[in-house]
Amino acid sequence: MNITIGVADNSHLKFSAEICNMIEEASKKRGTGIAKREPEYIGKKISEGKAVIAIQNQNVVGFCYIESWEGQKFVANSGLIVHPDFRKTGLARDIKSAIFDLSVKKFPNAKLFGITTSLAVMKINSELGYKPVTFTELTTDDTFWKGCESCVNHDILLRTKRSMCLCTGMVCDPSTLQKNNQNSNQKAIWLDFKRFISDRKKRIQLKARDNPVLSFFYRNAKALPIHISSRN
Numbered sequence: 001m002n003i004t005i006g007v008a009d010n011s012h013l014k015f016s017a018e019i020c021n022m023i024e025e026a027s028k029k030r031g032t033g034i035a036k037r038e039p040e041y042i043g044k045k046i047s048e049g050k051a052v053i054a055i056q057n058q059n060v061v062g063f064c065y066i067e068s069w070e071g072q073k074f075v076a077n078s079g080l081i082v083h084p085d086f087r088k089t090g091l092a093r094d095i096k097s098a099i100f101d102l103s104v105k106k107f108p109n110a111k112l113f114g115i116t117t118s119l120a121v122m123k124i125n126s127e128l129g130y131k132p133v134t135f136t137e138l139t140t141d142d143t144f145w146k147g148c149e150s151c152v153n154h155d156i157l158l159r160t161k162r163s164m165c166l167c168t169g170m171v172c173d174p175s176t177l178q179k180n181n182q183n184s185n186q187k188a189i190w191l192d193f194k195r196f197i198s199d200r201k202k203r204i205q206l207k208a209r210d211n212p213v214l215s216f217f218y219r220n221a222k223a224l225p226i227h228i229s230s231r232n
């Protein structure tokens with residue numbers, strides 16, 4: 001397909017509006033709370049060298065950028081988008097890998113984290129070395145959590161006092177990565193992760209039996225299509 005993936009620079013500023021449109025279209029299609037991004041914000045990320053872009057025939061086909069929280073203690077790779085014509089070809093995996101490397105280079109002491117309901121993102125993250133965690137392990141930076149306000153499920157996050165939501169929280173500490181990678185292969189990591197998700201579902205089901213709020217949310221969540229979070 002001849003796609004070039006690299007760190008975005010000022011020559012890519014012209015794609016800012018198109019990237020926002022792609023994100024908005026994906027959000028509409030899935031009826032989700034993917035946060036709306038403004039072209040100026042995307043442009044700022046590009047100018048700061050905090051974004052990875054995928055180009056084919058001088059067209060943008062994929063994008064992702066870096067955000068940092070709590071004085072650079074935590075870093076998130078946000079706004080991941082792949083043009084619909086190029087999905088399921090491994091492009092998101094390559095973009096995430098490139099933005100992961102860029103994040104570690106720019107923020108060597110940070111932990112990488114994200115919250116998502118996207119199975120594709122969970123899969124890619126676990127291959128990169130992210131582990132599922134409770135929300136208490138994530139940044140406490142209010143600015144990050146404020147970003148959840150545009151999500152359709154925000155009421156759940158409020159009701160649970162930020163302790164849980166439909167998203168799964170994932171963290172990667174790059175400083176421990178090499179050691180871990182020597183001991184495990186990617187398939188085993190993915191199987192572990194799937195086991196975690198299945199156990200989590202059972203735990204929520206059990207809790208829902210005694211908790212009217214959770215019970216309501218769980219009943220409705222099962223009937224709804226999975227929502228993609230804005231935070232990856």
Ligand SMILES: CC(C)(COP(=O)(O)OP(=O)(O)OC[C@H]1O[C@@H](n2cnc3c(N)ncnc32)[C@H](O)[C@@H]1OP(=O)(O)O)[C@@H](O)C(=O)NCCC(=O)NCCS
Pocket residue numbers: 026079080081082083086087088089090091092093094115116117118119120121123124228229230231232
């Ligand atoms: C999510 C998204 C970025 C995935 O992009 P992609 O280029 O299709 O992903 P890849 O081809 O790299 O797939 C990586 C893995 O995820 C799997 N995958 C991809 N899309 C999937 C889906 N919708 N459901 C389940 N698994 C999926 C792939 O099969 C692949 O696994 P495999 O190699 O074991 O088969 C893309 O669908 C998208 O842009 N969606 C709209 C925006 C969005 O949801 N962003 C993420 C916000 S959290």
